[in-house]
Amino acid sequence: DAGVIQSPRHEVTEMGQEVTLRCKPISGHNSLFWYRQTMMRGLELLIYFNNNVPIDDSGMPEDRFSAKMPNASFSTLKIQPSEPRDSAVYFCASSSPPFANEAFFGQGTRLTVV
Amino acid sequence: AQSVTQPDIHITVSEGASLELRCNYSYGATPYLFWYVQSPGQGLQLLLKYFSGDTLVQGIKGFEAEFKRSQSSFNLRKPSVHWSDAAEYFCAVGGGATNKLIFGTGTLLAVQP
Numbered sequence: 196d197a198g199v200i201q202s203p204r205h206e207v208t209e210m211g212q213e214v215t216l217r218c219k220p221i222s223g224h225n226s227l228f229w230y231r232q233t234m235m236r237g238l239e240l241l242i243y244f245n246n247n248v249p250i251d252d253s254g255m256p257e258d259r260f261s262a263k264m265p266n267a268s269f270s271t272l273k274i275q276p277s278e279p280r281d282s283a284v285y286f287c288a289s290s291s292p293p294f295a296n297e298a299f300f301g302q303g304t305r306l307t308v309v
Numbered sequence: 310a311q312s313v314t315q316p317d318i319h320i321t322v323s324e325g326a327s328l329e330l331r332c333n334y335s336y337g338a339t340p341y342l343f344w345y346v347q348s349p350g351q352g353l354q355l356l357l358k359y360f361s362g363d364t365l366v367q368g369i370k371g372f373e374a375e376f377k378r379s380q381s382s383f384n385l386r387k388p389s390v391h392w393s394d395a396a397e398y399f400c401a402v403g404g405g406a407t408n409k410l411i412f413g414t415g416t417l418l419a420v421q422p
Contacts, residue, residue, distance in 0.1 A: 199352075228410070238399065238412040251409060286352060288410075297343070298410050300352035 199301035201287050207307045213275040216304045219268055220289030228298055229262055229272050230286040238286075244270065277308045311336050313402050313413035321419040322390050330385040330416050332400030342383040343401040343410070344374055353399060359383065370394070395420045 200219040208214050220227050228243040242252040247264045255262070259278070264270040274281055284305050288298035312335045322328055334340055341360050345353040357368025364376040374385045383400060397417045403410040 230412075237414040240409060240411070243409065288353075297341075297355065297358060299355070300345075302352045 199287055199289050199299055201285075201301035201304050203304060204302060205305045205307075207309065208277055210278055210308055211276045212308075213273065214277045214281075214306060214308075216272040216285050216287075216306070218270045218272070218287030218301060220270070220287070221291075221299055222268070224289035224291040224299070225267070226290045226298075227264060227270050228288040228290075229270070230288065232284045232286060232303070233282075241272070274306075277306075279308045282306055282308050311402060311409070311411045313400050313411055315398075315400055315413035315416050317416045318414070319417045319419070321421060323421045324392050325389050328385075328387045328390045328394070328418070330398050330400075330418070332383045332385065332413060333381050334383065334400070334402045335381065336402050340402045342374075342376060343403070344368065344372070344383075344385050345399045345401060345412075346370075347397045347399065347415075349396075356385070356398075390418075390420055392420045392422070394418060 199221055202217045225246050229241040231239045231241055239254055241254045242262045243250055244264045260274055262272045284303045286300050286303045288300045290298045314333045316331050343358045344356040346356050347353045356372050357366050357374055359366050359376045367373050372385060372387050374383055376383050395418055397415045399415045400413040401410050
């Protein structure tokens with residue numbers, strides 16, 4: 196398996212623009228996680244899905260952030276409108292039972308909002 | 310509340326020296342514990358995990374960790390560090406009815422020649 200695939204790897208956008216990050220989980224995994232990593236806050240769990248259903252989105256910072264998982268092989272994290280403080284590395288991870296906490300991470304998307 | 314504490318932000322060791330990275334957790338039930346490693350510009354790679362059974366677990370790249378329930382700790386060790394071990398190391402806790410994985414703030418390891 197190719198692992199968790201994220202795109203793009205790097206994104207530079209202007210403040211106010213919409214940004215969409217994409218993730219393809221490992222085939223057969225039924226849990227998907229979105230994390231944000233910054234120097235100040237470390238690794239933060241934004242949202243996670245089980246069987247395509249959002250289970251916990253308490254980490255989503257504000258309404259500008261939204262995430263979807265239309266099917267088992269694809270998820271998006273959207274920021275609209277983007278702000279400079281959203282600059283971070285965004286990771287997607289997936290896992291499967293019985294070891295549902297053993298998450299496999301993608302390479303991340305480095306987002307820079309100028 | 311679930312939490313993970315990695316008290317050492319930055320550690321420098323000499324190549325060939327032993328290493329111990331500290332991790333303390335707070336969790337209401339029996340935890341699942343993990344150590345991940347992140348090289349610059351890369352995602353996180355799982356080093357080892359503890360779910361149950363033997364409290365000393367072996368991982369990849371010669372790492373091991375010991376679960377000590379009485380101390381709420383899960384420290385990572387390696388007897389002889391290699392220059393390629395320079396990276397950031399994250400301890401994480403999860404388990405129970407939720408799939409949430411909570412990470413510590415990480416320890417950045419530098420290796421001196």
